[in-house]
Amino acid sequence: MTNYTLEEKDSFTVLGFGTELKSDYTDYAGIMKEKSDFWTAAKQDGTLETLKAVATNDYIFVVNEAVNNKMMHYAGVMTEKSLPEATRMIQFPKGEYIIVKGEAETSEELSNMLTGIAFGQVLPEVKDVAYVGGPNASVEMGQRNGLVFGEMWIPVVRK
Template sequence: MADYMLEEKDNFIVIGLGTELTSHYTDFAGLSKEKADFWQVVNEDGRLDTLKDIAANDYIFAVNETVNNKMMHYAGVMADADSAPEGARIIQFPKGQYLVIKGEEKSSDELNNKLSAIAFGEVLTEAENFAYVGGPNTTVETGRKNGLVTGKMWIPVVEK
């Protein structure tokens, strides 16, 4: 099984700008393209920079969440709910146990894809003591090291 940790986290808020994902949830290539296209747009149009201005830290969040039976994907930052710009979603992450998987890749997209594949394709399918029961999950870009993007995947889990 892949290398992972279980970590207790306090509740936190991510302010995110989102897009609905329309590819089937098993269409990994389609979902990856939709997410990459979305990130290109929010980087180019300055909306991600607007979020960075209200951020509590330097972390960038790529959040996946089901809202009203729609698969949503958000670019976000950790911030106070009061600072959310118009059109942004306040995404609440619960206090509790989180599956945490670390990684590094050449780009943010590659990091997100790699960590998601490890989490949902390996760790959660093989886990015997805990399970993901829904709610938002996120890849957190924590910085850059030796030309690589570093980060973690945080997924809320419960004991089985």
């Protein structure tokens, strides 16, 4: 069984700049390219710095959410503030979350690794809880020993 924990979290809000992922949900390579292009642009055009300026902590959120039957992908930060140019205030519910921890050489590798473990290994194996939709996030929490570390947060309900 893959290492994960279940943690109770209060509701929280992530302010996000996002993009609609146009690739079919089964087109892993297409989705990865769209996400990579989005993050490259967010770093180059100042979007990430704009978000960091209103953040309540140093965490960077990589959020995936289905909105109106569209696959949305966001760069976000935890905050109660809003920005007029932001795409969405993403509400995460109070409740239990599956938490998967990890570290990688880059932010992108961390997000991809945590998402793969959480959705490819943990969720298929857990028996007492289920993911029923809603936003989920890979959370970049910092750097140590030359690696980026963080967690995947997936809201779940008891079966």
